[in-house]
Amino acid sequence: MTRIPVRKTYKLWIGGAFVRSESGRSDLVGEVNLPRASRKDVRDAMAAARRASGPWAARTAYNRGQILYRAAEAVESRRAQLTAVLDGGADADAELDAAIDVLVHYAGWTDKLAPVLGGINPVAAPFLSFTLPEPTGVVGVIAPDEPSLLGLVAEVAPALAAGNAVVAILSETRPHAGLDLAEALGVSDLPGGVINLLSGRRRELALALGGHRDLNAIVDASGDHELGTELDRLAAETIKRASHHPGAVSYEQATDDALERLTAVTELKTAWHPVGA
Amino acid sequence: MSRRLAHVDRVGIEERAAALGARSIKTTAKQQGIRLAVSMLDLTTLEGADTAGKVRQLCAKAVCPAPTMPEIPSVAAICVYSAMVAVARAALAGTGVATASVATGFPAGQVSLEAKLRDTEDAVAAGAEEIDMVISREAFLAGDDARVMREIERIKEACGDAHLKVILETAELGSYEHVRHASMLAMEAGADFIKTSTGKASAGATPGVCLVMLEAIRDHAWRTGRIVGFKAAGGVSTSKAALHRLVLVKETLGDEWLTPERLRIGASSVLNDLLMQYAKTQDGRYGRGEDFSIE
Numbered sequence: 115m116t117r118i119p120v121r122k123t124y125k126l127w128i129g130g131a132f133v134r135s136e137s138g139r140s141d142l143v144g145e146v147n148l149p150r151a152s153r154k155d156v157r158d159a160m161a162a163a164r165r166a167s168g169p170w171a172a173r174t175a176y177n178r179g180q181i182l183y184r185a186a187e188a189v190e191s192r193r194a195q196l197t198a199v200l201d202g203g204a205d206a207d208a209e210l211d212a213a214i215d216v217l218v219h220y221a222g223w224t225d226k227l228a229p230v231l232g233g234i235n236p237v238a239a240p241f242l243s244f245t246l247p248e249p250t251g252v253v254g255v256i257a258p259d260e261p262s263l264l265g266l267v268a269e270v271a272p273a274l275a276a277g278n279a280v281v282a283i284l285s286e287t288r289p290h291a292g293l294d295l296a297e298a299l300g301v302s303d304l305p306g307g308v309i310n311l312l313s314g315r316r317r318e319l320a321l322a323l324g325g326h327r328d329l330n331a332i333v334d335a336s337g338d339h340e341l342g343t344e345l346d347r348l349a350a351e352t353i354k355r356a357s358h359h360p361g362a363v364s365y366e367q368a369t370d371d372a373l374e375r376l377t378a379v380t381e382l383k384t385a386w387h388p389v390g391a
Numbered sequence: 392m393s394r395r396l397a398h399v400d401r402v403g404i405e406e407r408a409a410a411l412g413a414r415s416i417k418t419t420a421k422q423q424g425i426r427l428a429v430s431m432l433d434l435t436t437l438e439g440a441d442t443a444g445k446v447r448q449l450c451a452k453a454v455c456p457a458p459t460m461p462e463i464p465s466v467a468a469i470c471v472y473s474a475m476v477a478v479a480r481a482a483l484a485g486t487g488v489a490t491a492s493v494a495t496g497f498p499a500g501q502v503s504l505e506a507k508l509r510d511t512e513d514a515v516a517a518g519a520e521e522i523d524m525v526i527s528r529e530a531f532l533a534g535d536d537a538r539v540m541r542e543i544e545r546i547k548e549a550c551g552d553a554h555l556k557v558i559l560e561t562a563e564l565g566s567y568e569h570v571r572h573a574s575m576l577a578m579e580a581g582a583d584f585i586k587t588s589t590g591k592a593s594a595g596a597t598p599g600v601c602l603v604m605l606e607a608i609r610d611h612a613w614r615t616g617r618i619v620g621f622k623a624a625g626g627v628s629t630s631k632a633a634l635h636r637l638v639l640v641k642e643t644l645g646d647e648w649l650t651p652e653r654l655r656i657g658a659s660s661v662l663n664d665l666l667m668q669y670a671k672t673q674d675g676r677y678g679r680g681e682d683f684s685i686e
Binding site: 157160164325326327328351352 | 675676677678679680682
């Protein structure tokens, strides 16, 4: 008896649930169906991220580190599937190694961020002045096309480690690994909505995300200069932080400037406390 | 005691209520709907932590919900506990926004009739123009319709000129048949408005419950010619939900019910969502919660 093969249908990952695009759109690429998210999906993801961001930021840094480490474990256990999606080969293996190591690296950062960025400031007056890092809130990520998995993880991991919730727009041409990553993270301990992954037309989704006033920062690794300029304009109009850099192609590139990546999605709060003259 | 109830088609009601919620309301129709919904709001604060300062702050917001969008009207009324009526009345003097008070042992209503009457008289004496009473669910569930009606009649007398809204607390009544029956009892006993919920129960103004009550109002009006208003309260926390309730009313009772004299929406958090959605229709950008004051 001949068997009819079951085609893989990927889903968007919004609010901890695997959903089809609200618009019902999808693209058949090769043998798999890829969801094509709409602007409404971006708004739904924004709302889910906003709901999740408070509780995520309120967890202890230690706990966030544990959860990110567990996410690395989940990705490791899905190695076979992910390398296959990345077209197999030695390159795919190396990219997966790097992506997992980047998650572990930033898992280690969660409880070091406060001592590194914050502390007690010496001031020339009888006050206690201290600085605390706080997450920026909800961070939008525009992932690069290449490398599709490592490039995504290198942007998402610092934002999560700093206590932000994330809405990420996957590569338009190579979203497979990102969508597969969602299925790995879906069985990790990451609370629903802390990270949301959308595939579709990058420009359409990125502009909807960049123009949403509830988004607090946008990290653009698309390498698309024209899009970057438009995102800067939207960021200025809606008062959010914007940063641009090329997608990381190695573990070193994703972690050498870790502090820079972390501070791009962290706010510093400084308090002055009168301790008596 | 037992009673015979008219049958209500549960599946039919829920299907119709859901279908009316699927309507797409965009651009200028959405703006109009939002302005209409704001003008029908009973902006409510019913917390143990209510203070005179909080009530005054809420009154200022009720009069002018969005200073940057002057076309947004004032809300219909402020709804507070009877102890805060005097504060609200003073803050709202001359603004056209009414002062409403919950009374009669809100929200459970498990006090004596004397206490309920006294509560009502206090609120009216302090200046309340509208009274939101709760029916005695204890009597209703025991099948004592006569006591339910007698209480409403006595409280209506105690209200004097104040409008009486009768809260059925539908989540505690059991079925749509009972909701319809309680609606009829309240209207027969002299209610000026019937209201779904206290906002303190597990469920509130679900689309199905709203539709059952609206049909009861329609049937009552056909039979007796008496106009009774409707107030949806509890669980209406988004613009979409508010517009859905407006559609239900329009399609069941018609345009003449789309006025604050006959329709109210009791809520607190929905106002900011309405303002946020309205701002979006103007500048095309989806907003953030901190754009609008909490009170």
